[in-house]
Amino acid sequence: MLRRHFLVATTLSLALPSVAWAEKPLTVVATTGMVADAVRQVGGDVVEVKALMGPGIDPHSYRQTRSDIVALTGADLVLWHGLYLEAQMEEFFAKLGRSRTVVAVAEALDKEQLRGHDDYEGKYDPHVWMVPTLWSGVVREVQRALTEARPEAADFFATNADAHITELERLQTYAENTLSKVPEGSRVLVTAHDAFGYFGSEYGFDVMGIQGISTQSEAGLNRIRELVDILVEREIGAVFVESSVSDRSMRALIEGAAARGHEVRIGGELFSDAMGATGTYEGTYIGMIDHNITVIASALGAEVPERGLNNKLSAGI
Known part of the structure; x- marks a missing residue:
């Protein structure tokens, strides 16, 4: 048997x-x-x-x-x-x-x-x-x-x-193909903490995090003011929140820019230190990175496939 x-x-x-x-x-x-x-x-x-x-x-x-x-x-x-x-x-x-x-x-x-x-x-x-x-x-x-x-x-x-x-x-x-479609002047990625340094080096983006590489580092008022100045001076229209980090500091950035007469929106939520929900495409490594690439490129002015590389993103961009 x-x-x-x-x-x-x-x-x-x-x-x-x-x-x-x-x-x-x-x-x-x-x-x-x-x-x-x-x-x-x-x-x-x-x-x-x-x-x-x-x-x-x-x-x-x-x-x-x-x-x-x-x-x-x-x-x-x-x-x-x-x-x-x-x-x-x-x-x-x-x-x-x-x-x-x-x-x-x-x-x-x-x-x-x-x-x-x-x-x-x-x-x-x-x-x-x-x-x-x-x-x-x-x-x-x-x-x-x-x-x-x-x-x-x-x-x-x-x-x-x-x-x-x-x-x-x-x-x-x-x-490489998708992110190269972002206009050069718009290749600025502002996030809650500096999780995208390798991304920026690889694909030619200026990456600016409110906190440092670790979320345990402090996000001081001086850093908030510095980033508000950059948002206004470079006319950056979108910033990104992260699924595993509070959006409180990011909201402070948006409010600071608004007080200077510059409108900034949330370009989307990115997966930085954790993947998406279990059982979803974004809950795999491929899906996590596909989501990030597609959301970033779309928010910063590139034409992208609505549901990403494999046509599997849970929601259209």
């Missing part, structure tokens, strides 16, 4: 390596939704992944809960982003690494590709997911970690990683 089930399952799901039927799924706990999505893309049905931080959660200030600790200590593999993104959890991960395999996947990137951290000397801007080709390096590190944990599925992981990276290259091309 067991042999019959094995043969039927193998016939119906050739994409899975045969070892997956002989073993339980590899249990993986990831901190952010972006890392968890990479695990799902590479691991397929060989893995069972749990993300600690859901939609709207700020990883800069996140601290592990009791239920998180249970999940983390029971996992076969723990993957966190690193680069000081989960600053409040670093000590915990150092201790956990003495008894579990714990990997900071973004730490594998070549440091020459990284931006310095405004607030902490010797550390780097962690927001590498904002550029698909840069994120590909994280996907490869996820592949390496999964392969080390389940070596018999190495070919399966490699095939999935290659396919996903092909999708990321397509997304990169969409970003």
